[in-house]
Amino acid sequence: MTDDRVTTQITNERLTLLYEISQTFNSSLDLDMVLNNVIDAIIDATNAEHGFVILINDNGDLEFRAARGVNQTTIDDPQLQISRGVIEGVIREGGPVLTQDAQVDSRFSGMQSVSILGLMSIMCAPLRVRGDILGAVYVENRIQAGIFTNDDLDLLNSIASSAAIAIENARLYQVAVEKGRMERELQVARNVQMSFIPTDICQPEGWEIGTFLSPAREVGGDFYDVFTLERSQRIGLVLGDVCDKGVGAAMFMALFRSLIRAYVEQHACMDHMQKFHIVVDEREAQEPHDESLESITSDVAALYDAVLLTNNYIATIHGHTNMFATVFFGILDVETGTLVYINGGHEPPVIVNNQGLKDRLMPTGPALGLFPDVDFEVKRTVLEKGDRFLVFTDGVGDALNEQGESFTEERLLGLIQAPALSLTDLMERIKTNLFAHIGKGKQYDDITLLGAWRKAE
Secondary structure, three states, X not given: OOHHHHHHHHHHHHHHHHHHHHHHHOOOOOHHHHHHHHHHHHHHHHOOOEEEEEEEOOOOOEEEEEEEEHHHOXXXXXXXXXXXXXXXXXXXXXXXXEEOOOOOOHHHOOOHHHHHHOOOEXXXXXXXXXXXXXXXXXXXXXXXXXXXXXXXXXXXXXXXXXXXXXXXXXXXXXXXXXXXXXXXXXXXXXXXXXXXXXXXXXXXXXXXXXXXXXXXXXXXXXXXXXXXXXXXXXXXXXXXXXXXXXXXXXXXXXXXXXXXXXXXXXXXXXXXXXXXXXXXXHHHHHOOOOOOHHHXXXXXXXXXXXXXXXHHHHHHHOHHHOOOEEEEEEEEOOOOOEEEEEEEOOOOOEEEEXXXXXXXXXXXXXXXXXXXXXXXXXXXXXXXXXXXXXXXXXXXXXXXXXXXXXXXXXXXXXXXXXXXXXXXXXXXXXXXXXXXXXXXXXXXXXXXXXXXXXXXX
């Protein structure tokens, strides 16, 4: 047989081998299976003693993802069984390396691992896809020098090229699967979270109550609640903003909302009445209302208990998480307009009438969940006919446009004070101006509004 025919036969055999190896590599999209198939094929094709697949992770560090010996035996502690210097050099330079005896090769004379491990025959080739290096494949033989040839290095380099494509496909598939799983889980989380937010808002005679919530992410930390207290038929108005964002904030949002609702409805601690501090402003003192303070003490007690017990539960049971929420909680008597409330570190709600800004309901205590057994002051105000009342989270004033400019609370107050036909009209005006300001910019924080309008005659 002539030399040309021998060369052609070897070439055909190598092409057949590479095709079969490529088929094996691409038979699965499971990354671990692909990696094991790669290293087993390389060991078999090169007659190596040991083989390793090393990938570069997102942090730029080397990860030993497959380490096998002959007969597909797994190598323990692979990072201690190879020369990192050889691998790092191949990744850095982007070309394959062959040494027939590393013990006498001047390129590796300064590498302690070569001497300590008694490394002799070594080949290493980069895993390259579209110009990017994913990592490297490394094979060795410690028993015999000169076992690898330049033809073997060419073969290893060809196998590495095919392997890199299969590895990249498996990684992309894994990312897609993980992304799809996360999207499904976030959608479920969003559906669960939104189930805590009432959509059917009660509309007592002579009043209009409205709400709006726009999370910055799939789930968020803002919440509101509007409900009727069965005992008194008064209306509970709650708006809260949990610190942080995302899934963690959403979990605590559900916890805060559920605790407040449960405690106020249960109202189990009526013996704390002596702790309440009801502050009546000077205007109310000069113009007393038909309803005395004594007639609303039950609602005051329910309000105080709900806030105090929620605060204590979060601070005591979950204090290590450093999660807290600013919360406004008021109980509204729709017959008289009396609103008793606690403002736990929240943005001061606004009361506006036809003459302009009437009042800001400043904080009466700290955010909930910071410290147990803090004192919350219960205050009272009155929404008169024609008054409009609005609670909002800091995501409104802090909303940024593409230029990084804030919407500002001053602008919000201007919109609230401008004449409006109804609460719906007012809230639509705010939303229109707010999202026009954000434009194509990113919404960085949850945006929530809760309003009540006592209709004029």
